[in-house]
Amino acid sequence: MTWPDLTNSDFHFDIDQKAVDIKLGMDITTLALNKLADVIVLIAGDSDFVPAAKLARTNGIDFVLDPMWANTAASLSEHVDGVRSYDIVRMISFVTHEVVVSVPAWWPQLDRQEEVRREHEIVDPPDDSDEPGVPD
Numbered sequence: 001m002t003w004p005d006l007t008n009s010d011f012h013f014d015i016d017q018k019a020v021d022i023k024l025g026m027d028i029t030t031l032a033l034n035k036l037a038d039v040i041v042l043i044a045g046d047s048d049f050v051p052a053a054k055l056a057r058t059n060g061i062d063f064v065l066d067p068m069w070a071n072t073a074a075s076l077s078e079h080v081d082g083v084r085s086y087d088i089v090r091m092i093s094f095v096t097h098e099v100v101v102s103v104p105a106w107w108p109q110l111d112r113q114e115e116v117r118r119e120h121e122i123v124d125p126p127d128d129s130d131e132p133g134v135p136d
Helices: 020-033 045-059 087-095 112-119
Strands: 041-042 062-065
Touching: 020 041, 041 045, 045 062, 062 112
Parallel strands: 041 062
Antiparallel strands: none
């Protein structure tokens, strides 16, 4: 078989999440025990992070949970200093003054050009004085 003979069906993409929660928990533990952060923002929602959140808080670190508007485990919500979902895409667009593309140009789209064009307009973030990364 040569390069010209290859087609998309000759390839497959496989993603495995191996011990990601444990690795994040270890990172949080390192940050907490070595006092390397004042605030930790965790983007998750499951109860696997309760021990890490407890450890961080007992070491004086504010622990904020960003579940990205999803439901969170009640046990995790009990052990954080706050729950808040941020619009990361909007913040990046505002700070960089660039259009953040969530759909790659090569992705096959049928009759969605106008929708994609509207999707990628730069918009001002909501007025929120404590929004990180957005000037007052």
